Amino acid sequence: xxxxxxxxxxxxxxxxxxxxxxxxxxxxxxxxxxxxxxxxxxxxxxxxxxxxxxxxxxxxxxxxxxxxxxxxxxxxxxxxxxxxxxxx
Numbered sequence: 001x002x003x004x005x006x007x008x009x010x011x012x013x014x015x016x017x018x019x020x021x022x023x024x025x026x027x028x029x030x031x032x033x034x035x036x037x038x039x040x041x042x043x044x045x046x047x048x049x050x051x052x053x054x055x056x057x058x059x060x061x062x063x064x065x066x067x068x069x070x071x072x073x074x075x076x077x078x079x080x081x082x083x084x085x086x087x088x
Contacts, residue, residue, distance in 0.1 A: 019067040
């Protein structure tokens, strides 16, 4: 079971289809995943009213959402290898 205490972020995507493909690849290899979607145009509790001040003019709707892919900490290295991610 993945909780906020035992998971680790693998990658952040701006495309839902790429995030789904990565999650399916990991799940086929027995790695449990969790995806968290965030609306980047929505104000947070810490910046209430910021969207009203800045608006969304000239912001691309294709990057409105970001999708964060998480795996269990023990599966992090295997997930990174399966997705072909290179960390420097």
